[in-house]
Amino acid sequence: MTAALRLARRLALTALLLPGLALAHGHLKSAEPAPDSTSAAPKQLSLSFSEGIEASMSQVQLQRLDGQAGTAITTGKVISGRDERTLDVPLEAPLEPGRYQVKWRVLAKDGHKTQGDYRFTVQ
Ligand SMILES: [Cu+2]
Structure with missing residues (x-):
């Protein structure tokens, strides 16, 4: 076995033994309103991630899926929520009944x- 192949095998084994490390990125763990839920009009969106998030470098977009489909909803700025893993997005007006999509990009x-x-x- 060549040295390069031995190194590759070792790295692959390390990745297997440390899945937490390999997957340690900011994954969405929960949100309010919850994904796929039906609820009364929320005052804000709240997104909780698996890691601390830089609120100032993160974006959350909200859009309507029915009615005037694709209409972007103007929201307040993304801010830190109850802890460093949570982002809050204040809504400027109550959401009308309907279906919505949240797109998030976070650092x-x-x-x-x-x-x-x-x-x-x-x-
Ligand atoms: Cu990461």
């Missing part, structure tokens, strides 16, 4: 960027 405090999206319904 974790470890310097990694992640993104994703989810949907919820307002009654």
